[in-house]
Amino acid sequence: MAIPARSVHLFYFYFLANKMTNNKHKLIDEQTSPLQRIMWAYNADEPQRRAFENNICSFHIGNGYFLSVAHNLRIQAGIFRSIDADIYNKEILPKLDGSQSSFLNQYYMADEYTNKRYLNPIDPVNLQTIVNILKQKRFDTRWVSLAEKKICRPFLVFQFKNNSFYNDPTLTHRFDTSMMMYDNDARKFTFLVEVELVNAFYSADIALYRIVNQPQDFLDRIPSVEIDYQFLDEAVDKFYCLQSAPAFPAGRLLNDATIEGMLDQFNIFPDDIGGNYVFEGYRYLIKGYFRFGSSGAPYLFYDKGKEKYVANAVQSEASGIQLSIKNDREGNFQYINAIASPLYIIKDELQGYLEGRT
16 A cells, blocks of 8 residues: 655654754764864873863864864963973073062972973962063963963863763773863863864964874764855755853753854954954854854754754854943943854865865
8 A cells, every 4th residue: 555645754754853853962962972172281291280271162073183263372371370491491581670580480480300380379460460571571372372382282171971981991091091080060071182283274263173192093983073065155944053051161052043144254353472363254144042162163054965964164253233331332242143154265275184185
């Protein structure tokens, strides 16, 4: 007996809806999500002195490559938590007068064993004095420069409820014990994996990282998302942002987003050391929830032909609507829109890296 066409269509609709829902769950589950965080770690190999800063979203696109934003790289940290003694002696001390040298030496204590200086506990007033001295002497504390000088290094921060890296005992046993810890706040086990900056596409506000010092089977175990390089001049049925949870970055959120418009972006980003640079090129104007700290998060849609979610863009900037409060518009913004960088604008470069041509 022939099955009515309407029944076939209904069955396919429910099958597709169920598949999309299951795939949504995979996007936010810690065992299957491509979303991770990158943080800069001082003293990564010294657990008692280790400190994290510069938290940013990133997502795995396969073979150990991760995408994020670029604008955080050229923001000034202002200070450093520790520094190699040779850099301190050659690049900082010669620029200081006697009182400034004494002041910094008071708070950056030398350790002859590690050949580093470490920032001691300090009150906010004196901390700001250090910031002012370093700024006056134009010491480069941009995150990209701190990483280049190995003052601090970027790491992926993987967190799991169980004390196992993707429930794989073999991979877990490869970790040095100094790269594993329990996060009391998140109540999760944390594994640190070092990455290096491959390229920063500053005008596009996209950065490409890759995992270092790990074999292929390690890279293959980390969940990834395929890239879609279309520039969506028409809205897809559903667009989503995969970002950190609203209250705490250890969680994940997948929320609806809408492409409300497109733009040829132009925005000047300040850089006191390297010179101001320009955000430019095609962008999406996005309507939907985003948290401050979501920069680097992927925008995705469900590709029915491939039967999976694909990444199409990267969360870049907040887009404010200017308000007038008591007849004052200066600084009064309501942020209900975001600006996303479509991966279309770095297609050739990105394909070169992923295909091994660059």
